[in-house]
Amino acid sequence: MLGVLAWVFLWWITDAVPLAVASMAPLFLFPAFGISSADDIAKAYMDDVIALVLGSFILALAVEHYSIHRRPALNITSLHRVAAPAAAGHLRHDRVHQHVDPQHGVHHHDGAGGDGDPAAAPARPGQRQAGGGSGSPS
The missing domain is CATH 1.20.5 (Single alpha-helices involved in coiled-coils or other helix-helix interfaces)
Incomplete structure (x- = not known):
């Protein structure tokens, strides 16, 4: 039995025969060598x-x-196209707490920038500092 399995395994790994032939080989090799009956092997396959x-x-x-x-x-x-306006309404709720300044970008009014003053919010990388600064992004 181990010899037949090694033989089929070698066929499988080396692709010496098509994969379909290698996978069905035990169906005819086991009964041919008297290892098992054709009925038992067919039941295992199905x-x-x-x-x-x-x-x-x-x-x-x-x-x-x-x-x-x-x-x-x-x-x-x-459905996604129909549901998109409803999702946009949900996102709009989040944008109510933001202030968009064309010179300084988006500032959140959630307490992170002091009292909501955009000048008090720290500048993000690549942004100019509020209140003049050097004006050149790094």
Whole structure:
């Protein structure tokens, strides 16, 4: 039995025969060498779990071949376009607490910059300091 398994393993690793032949080799080699009956080997090959996985692979190939997977994707995309204004309303709530200054960028009025004064907020890297400073970003 170990000799047959080593033989099949060698076929599998070296690709001496197509993978389908190597994977089905125990089905005819075990009965040929008297290791096990053909019925026992066939039952092992068609276990319920293996049949379920094989069936799911066949179904997935059919879905991909006929582009059935595109329809749910398009439906989800169209739902995203409809739901986008609702999400924008939620994001708008967060923007109420921000002040946008074209010269100094976005300043948060959540207590991080003192009393909400943009000049009190620390400058971010690449931004000019409020109140004059050198004016050249580093």
